[in-house]
Amino acid sequence: MLRFINYDVVFQEIPDEVTLAVNISNCPNRCEGCHSPYLMEDAGMILNENILADLVEKYRNAITCVCFMGGDSSPSEVDRLAAFLRKNYSMKTGWYSGKSDIPADCFIQHFDYIKLGPYIQHLGGLNSATTNQRFYRIENGNMIDITNCFFRIYDKNPC
């Protein structure tokens, strides 16, 4: 079962989108130097289709995308919720996963954006030129690496 701690409307997590970011708890990844250690606890409110629908209805005029921040403890549920959004709302979907690969039981077609990779402190996050993390836009079933866009966001370099 997925739970979430909180959510926020954000502007930098996904390039060129206004995103409702849902912070999912019970992260299993245990990255050293984790920026959000509170997300490792199994805590928060249940995240299901009904709760997600309520959130989207509340913000749908303000946002262009919903992003699942985490959910690696139950990736098939993230996939199911993304499919639900795709089917019922004209809303883009994103997923920040700390895993290096997409689980076999998840379908990239349910997402417009996927970030992969654990946080490795000495390499830095998406705003670091040395980062191990990759950020993809999904187009026609292909994963297009647009990690460079984060250098534009943070350093004003061209995307």
Ligand code: SF4
């Ligand atoms: S994936 Fe994110 S939330 Fe989970 S341990 Fe790593 S840095 Fe922390």
